[in-house]
Amino acid sequence: MFLTVASKSLLNRKGSVAMTLMAISVAIFVLLGIEHVRQQARDSFASTVSGVDLIVGAKTGSLNLLLYSVFRIGSPTDNIRWETYEQVVADPAVAWAIPISLGDSHEGYRVVGTTSAYFDHFSYGKKRRLEFTSGAPFEGTFDAVLGSEVAKTLGYKIDSEIVLAHGLATTSFSLHDNKPFTVVGILAPTGTPVDQTIHVPLQGIDAMHSDWPQGPANLAIKSGAEPGATPAKPESITAFMLGLKSKMSIFGVQRQINDLKEEPLMAILPGVALAELWQMVGLFEDVLRLISALVLLAAVLGLGAVLLSSVRERNQEIHLLRILGAPPYYLFLLIEMEAVLIALAGMLIGGASLYVALILVEDALFANFGLYLEADLLTLEGLSILGAVLLSAIVAAGVPSVQIYTAASRYFER
Amino acid sequence: MTIELHGVAFSYANDATKSLLNIDHWSVAKGERVLVHGPSGSGKSTLLNVMGGLLTCSVGEVTLLGERLDRMNARQRDQFRANHVGYVFQRFNLVPYLNAIENIELASTFAAGKQRSSVREEATNLLHSLNVIPSDWSKPTSHLSMGQQQRVAIARALINTPEILIADEPTSSLDAENRDNFLRLLLGLVDEKNTTLVFVSHDLAIAQYFTRVQALSEFNKEHC
Structure with a gap:
């Protein structure tokens, strides 16, 4: 009532x-x-990055490492020698590794040099793998895979040719215009910085820079007439992501990397660093x-x-x-x-x-x-x-x- | 005695110098139907409010059904009123946005110990005997005519079968035909349930319906 x-x-x-x-x-x-x-x-x-146990880079602040390796913001302080990378990855606790090489751009979008491990292991959200809306992962030295936003904004399709620039400005004067890349794959939207990234093979980055600073002497690499001339190993990379066989070993591996004698490196747990960043x-x-x-x-x-x-x-x-x-x-x-x-x-x-x-x-x-x-x-x-x-x-x-x-x-x- | 007032004096707080009620002794026996008349402003409504425990006197004893109202606290008086005293007014007897049945049920919720189903049954019986047609039961009471509203008001006042029914000029807004109709129905029910009725009006034309007719001035000595 x-x-x-x-x-x-x-x-x-x-x-x-x-x-x-x-x-x-x-x-x-x-x-x-x-x-x-x-x-x-x-x-x-x-969930910008998930399934990655450790991110490794040159000694710097953990936020800085997170920002440049995952969010493609800011600049790395130093590179990692390829030999050091191989040494770390050789650890039996490591299941997989994704090397990352930064420093080039295209129309303001960052270029990431990496390996096919990136498409196999990098995940975001609730362990969601990267998916292709068209094309496939890169195979050749001058193949490129575009994030969804890059493809959409710049109107690129499969087989479009793109020229990368050294540095990050849209109007860089040092274009690698003698080494155009061909788009072979376009990724599905992820809601992460991956959408704004251009992925190329590590070899591509090195090949592109191989004429640097000597001048256009090594044009052979571009034509692909001498595949053997493609450097098998890059000299250095910017950072790398590690997946471990067991979560139990995360802190052990992290300590080993932080204490590495050969080179001053640091390893961070992405979850912890992300939480720190979110607090800001x-x-x-x-x-x-x-x-x-x-x-x-x-x-x-x-x-x-x-x-x-x-x-x-x-x-x-x-x-x-x-x-x-x-x-x-x-x-x-x-x-x-x-x-x-x-x-x-x-x-x-x-x-x-x-x-x-x-x-x-x-x-x-x-x-x-x-x-x-x-x-x-x-x-x-x-x-x-x-x-x-x-x-x-x-x-x-x-x-x-x-x-x-x-x-x-x-x-x-x- | 059903109602007994002894040495009652009452004045409103904002006009404490004027004693509106000053009653040495006044009583109503069980089953009596008393018509109290007098000019407006003479304290008739105040008397009714004192009898229902809505107002408390500064001095004097108010005894209803053998219980001392002046000794109860506010909550007890509210409860007593809900159980034993029914009221019918000139206007505003019903919540306008509720229908007849809901108004009657609302009145029953404040009284102690009744099943809801038996309330509904009793409400329909009352409405039938008051000649309120069923199609009007579920209309908001604001849509009913004045005569209908006053008849629903009787049902609402009697749903808890109170021993005492207090009526404050309930016929003043009705024409002669509706008035007689209303009084016949009211008194029929009062007789049937042997309810004690105190009816206040300035209209002496209805005196024939009552067993006792008194002017308020007969027992209320005003002091200035």
Whole structure:
């Protein structure tokens, strides 16, 4: 009966209740939406690289190593000699290794020299392997595999020829234009920096630089007329990723690499470094949360105001309910129940519209921004947000509830 | 005695110098139907509110059904009123956005110990005997005519089978035909349930329906 009274009383004041309900729904939409995107961004950030146990580079800060090896941001401090790489990889604990050679670019996109191990072992997200939308991994020295964004933005297809530039600027003057590469594969979108990367074989990088700085003397390599002339071993690489046979050996191998006498190297655990990096982005998260909290505050204050103005129109009900023997707290609870009902309806509307919105934009977001959103809203965080909304609605309804309580207690005393 | 007032004095806090009620002794026996009349502002409604425990007197004893209302706390008075006293007013007897059945059920929720199913059955019986047609039962009461609303109000007031029914000018908004119809139905039910009725009105034309007719000034000595 109590519920009937509360809900019919709300339905009786459709106009003002509908407006408040909309405000609450929008607030819930924003709150859940921001929390959801934040959560997903964090997840997708943390899953930029997965399945890699250690990342190894020249001694530097762990964030710097992570940034240049995974995010292709910043510059490596030093290279690793190929012999050292081979020595580390020879460790029986190592299952696989992906060497990475950085330093060239194409139209502002970074070029990564690597081996086919990259396509076999590199994974992101929940252990998702790289997939090809067209073509296949590189085989020849001057083959290139493009990330999805590179191919899309620059309009490259299989068999397009591209010329790499030394350095990173879009207008580099030192073009390797005597050594064009041929696109042999295009990767599917991953939502990671892989999308913005051009992958070429290590040999390609070396061959490209083989005329450097002597001048265009070794053109033979380009024509491929003398395949034997292609350097079998590169001199050095920038960094490498390791997969170990057993997770148990991660710290042992990490220590060995850090203590290596031959060359000052460091090995980092990508998960740990990613978490460190995310902490630095954390301020942005807090600002987003603050904004959504303020949106909620505005909405519940509106709710309080609507209920407060309703108290003045409810003299008849106060009179009647008191006559029937309803104690003043019944009226207090009635107002609170109305607030709770509005909040619950708002959750339903806000949550449902967010769900629909997520489903609608899911594909577009993934395809265009590589941002992968899952439409599961009933996470622990989502539920605690809903709890907070309910609580704040109850608190905001406190003022009108106390007012109607006082009015009901003194009603007959005039 | 069903209702007994002894040495009751009452004045509103905002006008403490004027004592609106000053009753040495007044009582109503079980089954009596009393019509109290008097000009407006003479304290009739205040008397009814004191009898229902809605107002508490500064001095005096108010005894209903042998229980001292003036000794109860607010919660006990609310509970007592819900169980033993029914009210019908001139207007605003019903929650406008609830229908007739819901209004009656709402009244029953504050009284102790009744099954919801038996309430519904009793509500329909009451509405039948008050000539409210079933198609009007589920309309919001704001859509009913004044005469219909007042009849639903009787059902609402009697659903908890109170020993005492207090009526405050319930016929003042009705025309003569509706008024007589209303009174016949009300008194029929009051007779049937042997309810004690205290009815306040300024309209002496209805005096024939009552066993006792008293002017408020007969037992209320106003002091200024």
